Amino acid sequence: MRISELSRASGVPVATIKYYLREGLLPRGETTSATQAVYSSAHLRRLRLIRALAEVGDVPLARIRGVLDAVDDEQIGPHLLLGTALYQLDSDAPAEEDDSADQARQTAERLLSGLGWRTYSGSPARGRLVRALATLDRLGLTIPPEVLSRYAELAHEAAERDLELLDAAAPREEIVERAIAITVLMEQTFTALHRMAQEDISAGRFGTGAPGC
Amino acid sequence: MRISELSRASGVPVATIKYYLREGLLPRGETTSATQAVYSSAHLRRLRLIRALAEVGDVPLARIRGVLDAVDDEQIGPHLLLGTALYQLDSDAPAEEDDSADQARQTAERLLSGLGWRTYSGSPARGRLVRALATLDRLGLTIPPEVLSRYAELAHEAAERDLELLDAAAPREEIVERAIAITVLMEQTFTALHRMAQEDISAGRFGTGAPGC
Numbered sequence: 001m002r003i004s005e006l007s008r009a010s011g012v013p014v015a016t017i018k019y020y021l022r023e024g025l026l027p028r029g030e031t032t033s034a035t036q037a038v039y040s041s042a043h044l045r046r047l048r049l050i051r052a053l054a055e056v057g058d059v060p061l062a063r064i065r066g067v068l069d070a071v072d073d074e075q076i077g078p079h080l081l082l083g084t085a086l087y088q089l090d091s092d093a094p095a096e097e098d099d100s101a102d103q104a105r106q107t108a109e110r111l112l113s114g115l116g117w118r119t120y121s122g123s124p125a126r127g128r129l130v131r132a133l134a135t136l137d138r139l140g141l142t143i144p145p146e147v148l149s150r151y152a153e154l155a156h157e158a159a160e161r162d163l164e165l166l167d168a169a170a171p172r173e174e175i176v177e178r179a180i181a182i183t184v185l186m187e188q189t190f191t192a193l194h195r196m197a198q199e200d201i202s203a204g205r206f207g208t209g210a211p212g213c
Numbered sequence: 214m215r216i217s218e219l220s221r222a223s224g225v226p227v228a229t230i231k232y233y234l235r236e237g238l239l240p241r242g243e244t245t246s247a248t249q250a251v252y253s254s255a256h257l258r259r260l261r262l263i264r265a266l267a268e269v270g271d272v273p274l275a276r277i278r279g280v281l282d283a284v285d286d287e288q289i290g291p292h293l294l295l296g297t298a299l300y301q302l303d304s305d306a307p308a309e310e311d312d313s314a315d316q317a318r319q320t321a322e323r324l325l326s327g328l329g330w331r332t333y334s335g336s337p338a339r340g341r342l343v344r345a346l347a348t349l350d351r352l353g354l355t356i357p358p359e360v361l362s363r364y365a366e367l368a369h370e371a372a373e374r375d376l377e378l379l380d381a382a383a384p385r386e387e388i389v390e391r392a393i394a395i396t397v398l399m400e401q402t403f404t405a406l407h408r409m410a411q412e413d414i415s416a417g418r419f420g421t422g423a424p425g426c
Contacts, residue, residue, distance in 0.1 A: 011309065048352055056348045086408055096224065117413035125412070129405035132398045135269045139261050139394050143402070147374050151399075152406050154367045159410035161360050163418065181352050183411060185345045186364075187404055189356070192342035193365050194403065195299055197372035198396060199338070200330035205376065 003029070006039045010047045017047065025050055025065055042173075049177050057184035063088050071176050085180050090124030096134065104133035111148050117156075162186045216242070219252045223260045230260065238263055238278055255386075262390050270397035276301050284389050298393050303337030309347070317346035324361050330369075375399045 007014045020026040026046055029037030046068070053059040053067070066088035108129050112119065119126065136143060162182050166175060220227045233239040239259055242250030259281070266272040266280070279301035321342050325332065332339065349356060375395050379388060 011311070052348045052352060056344050086412065090408070098224070112409070117409055118416035119409045119412045123409060123412065125405045125408035128401060129409075131269050132401035132405065135265045136394070136398050136402075139265060139391070139398075141378060141391065141394065141398075143378070143399075147378075148402075150374060151371060151403060152410070154371050155403055155406035156410040156413070158364060158367050158407055159414050161363060162411060163414045165354060165356070165360075168418065178352070178354065179415075181349070181354065183408070185349050185352075185354075186356075187407060188341060188345040189349075189361075190364060190368055190403070190407065191400060192338045192345065193368035194371055194400060195303070195338035195396070196325070196330055196332045196336060196342075197365070197369040198375060199299065199332045199336065200369070201372050201376045202392075203331035205381065 001039050001044075002036065003039065006043060006047065009044055010051070012047055012051060020047070020050060023061065023065070025061065025068060045174075045177060049181055052181055053184055056188055057089075059089060059184065067180060071173060071180075085176060086183060087124050089184065090128055098134075098138075100134040100137040101130065103137060104130045107133055107145070107148070111145070111152060114149070115152055115156075158186070158190055214252050214257075215249065216252065219256060219260065222257055223264070225260055225264060233260070233263060236274065236278070238274065238281060258387075258390060262394055265394055266397055269401055270302075272302060272397065280393060284386060284393075298389060299396060300337050302397065303341055311347075311351075313347040313350040314343065316350060317343045320346055320358070320361070324358070324365060327362070328365055328369075371399070371403055 001009070003014055003017060006012075007017055010017075017026065021028060026043060029039040029043065031037045050064055050068075053064050054061065059067075067085045070085045070088065108126060112126070133143065163179075165182050165186075166179055168175065170178070214222065216227055216230060219225075220230055223230075230239065234241060239256060242252040242256065244250045263277055263281075266277050267274065272280075280298045283298045283301065321339060325339070346356065376392075378395050378399075379392055381388065383391070
C-alpha cells in the first residue's frame with residue numbers, strides 16, 4: 001500500500017508516519033519510483049504498536065525505539081527479547097541512598113527470594129519496586145510483609161492471564177510485538193481498575209458522591 | 214525550622230524548595246524577619262509528598278498542583294477529596310472515536326455495572342480503561358470478559374489492602390496526603406511486581422536467561 005493508504009488504515013497522519021520513518025522507528029517501504037514507496041501489513045502492525053505505546057502507554061519515543069530495536073535484533077530469542085523489550089520500558093533512575101533505600105532493598109530481596117520468581121536481579125522493575133518501597137518508608141508508611149506477598153500473588157495471577165492471551169505458535173516478531181502491547185495495555189487496564197476500586201472502597205469508608213468536577 | 218534544616222530533613226535541595234515556594238506547591242513559611250522564615254512539620258510532610266509524586270510516581274508538577282489544591286480546599290470532605298485528588302492524576306486525553314472505541318465503551322460499561330462499584334461515570338480512570346481496551350482491540354487483541362472480571366477482582370483486593378494502610382482517625386489533611394501517597398506508590402509497587410511476574414512466566418514458557426544487557 002501507499003503511504004496515504006497506510007495513513008488511512010492506521011489512523012496516523014502522513015506527516016507523523018514520515019516523522020517515524022525519518023527517526024527510524026518505522027522501517028522504510030519498498031521504493032517503486034524516485035518519489036514512491038509501498039508498505040506492507042508488517043508496517044501497519046508496527047505503526048499500530050508505536051501508537052499504542054506512545055498514546056496509551058505514555059512511553060516516550062526514545063524508549064519505544066529501544067523496544068523496537070530489540071524486536072528487530074534477530075539474535076535474541078523470545079524470552080530474552082521480551083525481557084529486553086520490557087526493560088526498555090522502565091526508567092533506570094537510581095534509588096536515593098539512605099536507610100530507607102537499604103531497608104527497601106532488603107525487603108525486596110526477601111520477598112523475591114521467597115517467591116522464587118525467575119527474574120534477573122538487575123531488572124529495572126526491581127529498581128522500581130525498591131524506589132516505591134523506600135519512598136513509602138520515607139513517608140512513614142511501612143508495608144507489612146504479608147501485604148507485599150499477597151500483592152505479589154495478585155500480580156502473578158494477572159500476569160498469567162496476560163500471557164494466556166499470547167499465541168505461542170505465531171512468528172517470533174509477532175509474538176513479541178503482541179507481548180509488548182499486552183504488557184503495556186494490560187498494565188493500563190489494571191491501573192484503571194485499581195483506581196476505580198480505590199474510589200469504590202473510599203466511598204464505602206468515607207461516604208459517596210461524585211468528586212467536585 | 215529554617216529552610217536549610219527543611220532541606221536537610223527532606224533531602225530536597227534549598228533551590229528546589231525555593232522553586233516549589235515560588236510555584237505555590239509549598240505554602241510559605243512563617244516570616245520571622247525580612248530575610249528569614251520558619252517551616253513546620255506540615256511543610257516537611259508536604260515536601261516529601263511532592264517528591265514522592267514527582268520522582269517515583271512520575272506525576273508532572275502541574276498535576277501535583279491540582280492534587281494539592283484539592284487537599285487544601287477545606288470545603289471538600291475525605292471521599293470527595295480523595296476522588297478529586299485522584300482525578301488530577303489521570304490525564305483527560307479523549308478516546309479516539311471509532312468502532313473500537315464504541316466497543317470498548319460498551320465493554321467497560323457492562324463490566325462496571327456488573328461489578329456495582331461506586332465510581333463516578335465521568336472518572337478519568339474509566340476513560341483510561343476505555344482507551345486501553347480500544348487500543349487492544351485495534352491491535353487485534355480482544356480481552357475475554359472473564360479475564361476482565363478476574364482482573365477487576367484482583368484490582369479490588371489490592372485496593373482493599375491499600376486502604377487498610379490508612380489510619381481513619383488521623384486529621385483530614387493527613388489522611389488525604391497519605392491516601393494519595395499510597396495510591397501512587399502502591400500502584401508503582403504493583404506495576405513492578407506485575408512486570409517481574411511476566412518475566413517469570415515468560416521464562417517458564419520461552420526458556421530462561423538474563424536479558425541481553
